[in-house]
Amino acid sequence: MPEYRRVLLDGAATQVVREGDDLVSADGRRVRAAEAVHLPPTVPTKIIAVHLNHRSRVAEFQTRLPPAPTYFHKPTSALNAHGGAVVRPERCKYLNYEGEIAIVIGRTARNISPAQAADHIAGYTVANDYGLHDFRDTDAGSMLRVKGSDTLCPLGPGLVTDWDFRGRYLRTYVNGELAQDGSTDEMEWDMHYLVADIARTITLYPGDVLLSGTPANSRPVQPGDVVEVEAEGLGRLRNHIVAGPAPVRDDCGAQPTESEEVLSTAFGGDWEFRGVRAPRRW
Template identity: 75%
Template sequence: MTRETRRILLDGNPVDVVRAGEVLVAGDGRTVAVADAQHLPPVVPSKIVCVHLNYLSRVRELQTTLPPAPTYFHKPVSALNAHEAAVVRPEGCKWLNYEGEIAIVIGRTARNIAPAEAGDYIRGYTVANDFGLHDFRDTDAGSMLRVKGADTLCPIGPGVVEGWDFHGKRIRTLVNGEVKQDGTTDEMQWDMHYLVADIARTITLQPGDLLLSGTPAISRTVYPGDVVAVEVEGLGTLRNHVVSGPTSIRTDVGAQPSESEEVLSTAQGGDWEFRGIRKPQPAGS
């Protein structure tokens, strides 16, 4: 049997609630309708770790092969966002892409565990959208910090579902009601337990930490005004809308948004990072 918990603002305070049908119930007995709740991220992690490439449909789309073991990047916790909240595309940026995913939520401190043990350290699962600003694809030498780390680019929720079996579950991303991504967890080369055990070999995972487990094919650009929904069978729907930021990227410091061949290829359906293709270099470089 599954159990879903959420975190909402209730009378101005962050409160953990349990879902009972279309009602959310606080520990003190207060209730609020699901449709009326102001959601917060359902957990407060100390770290957010994301796998680069895992779903076979994405591998085929990119016309590449998987590495012998998964590779990862890190989103800062300041990127966290919630169900029904706005995702902000900064002024001066054009190439904001969605990536519908499932996030693993750690329930117990995990360090140096076997894949067969990993399930005992997982509290549950939630829906995630690993948004990326590919305008910054040419910076940070593959760390993805500026691409994936901007404020609001990690919405998760609506809740954490415990007791959910991740095998054979459908995941879809819809933009303005139109299906864009459509896959299943059976496409994953490395399952949830493997990912947890892999990271925990050298990095201690704490309760609340998040591991984003990869996305199916067809990550594409979205624009201010678009509504992006990620549906996962048994976990629910995470919905967000895209808005334009009130200020532009500063031009007096740091790398600037760009539209290189790599940026455009990634935003429109390619991913040079996994193709092993070296960009042409300027003469004399």
């Protein structure tokens, strides 16, 4: 399966193909993969993520899936790459990893069926859909700051074409210890369904990204932690957590909170508040 990466090569963003431990550009220049400065493997116009898809995640929150998937939007300014630093702003405590698989669009898609979706997919890459749950009380619907803050969308290390998503493991490691252990077989809606669903009303352009959901056991990480997400056949995405040098401003906007919903989401508790249980969007 060909694997394409984007790296900084002599100061320029360059597409390369992986050949063993080397990355090779079209003009023949080589760089060791372990030494390369990686960029996100795609340049999307938009990043769309499904709230809840893995059945283990549903069971963890003791909730239920909606009749059809629901989504949120991550701005492209959240993009990060393999080896990049993920910033936890000062005064925030609940930055959670979420190992996922990203679908990358290859051909413009609009009003297609699930059976046609494969022809519009360029390939797949590994993603970590970090969530800054300190802002969940104000952004639970849009997830804008929760999921869209700077650096919270690492993708990589490369884009793999001709990858069959069925029966593939998806694992997250924190400081070398297994933290999430899931499979694409526990997804309620597969990759082709997600692409077709979004493309009913939203045109997907080449390079656009859809994030397909995370399994159970997303938990907070701290500055200094190293988080790796591995998807079978796609490789391992590695990032490290750093503390933001400046606090979230307190002279405007909603402030970080530690409500029951924040803590329940951050630590995988029951999504039941004030005696009323309802489907919550992830």
